[in-house]
Amino acid sequence: MKSLLIVAHGSRKAESNEEVRQLAKRLQTESNTYTLVSSAFLELAEPSIPDGIQYCIDQGATEVLVLPYFLSAGRHVSQDVPSLVHEKRLEHPEVSIKMAAYLGAAEGLVGLMLETAKQVQCNRCSAKEVCAYPSCIESS
Incomplete structure (x- = not known):
C-alpha cells in the first residue's frame, strides 16, 4: 500500500x-496513487513526523512518501526532516520510506503563484479588492 505523508512545521x-x-x-x-494520505508536524502540533510515519505503517503502508510542505530549503528541510525520516528507515527497513522534494522546489509553483496573484477576491472574507490576509481571518 502506498501512503503520502504531508509534513508541515506546525503552529x-x-x-x-x-x-x-x-x-x-x-x-x-x-489521489489515484495513494491509498492513504495523512499529515504530521515537525513541532508544536501532533502527530510528530515519526508518529505520522508510524501511523502510515500501522495502517499497512509498504511505501511511505514524505512530502515536506515547506517553501524553502532551510534547516528544517535540509536537516531536521531528513534526519527524522532516516531514523524511521532504520527502524523499518522492510518499508520503503522516501522523501519528495519540498513544495517550494515544485516545478509548477511559479505558475500556481502567478495564477493565484490573478485572484482578486479573497475566498475567506469575500473582499472585492485584495484583502490584507491573514488579517481577514478571525483571531482566536
Whole structure:
C-alpha cells in the first residue's frame, strides 16, 4: 500500500494545523496513487513526523512518501526532516520510506503563484479588492 505523508512545521494556532489536515483529506479524495494520505508536524502540533510515519505503517503502508510542505530549503528541510525520516528507515527497513522534494522546489509553483496573484477576491472574507490576509481571518 502506498501512503503520502504531508509534513508541515506546525503552529501554536490550531486553525493553521487544521488547514494542513484538511489539505491531506482533499489530497486523499483526489489521489489515484495513494491509498492513504495523512499529515504530521515537525513541532508544536501532533502527530510528530515519526508518529505520522508510524501511523502510515500501522495502517499497512509498504511505501511511505514524505512530502515536506515547506517553501524553502532551510534547516528544517535540509536537516531536521531528513534526519527524522532516516531514523524511521532504520527502524523499518522492510518499508520503503522516501522523501519528495519540498513544495517550494515544485516545478509548477511559479505558475500556481502567478495564477493565484490573478485572484482578486479573497475566498475567506469575500473582499472585492485584495484583502490584507491573514488579517481577514478571525483571531482566536
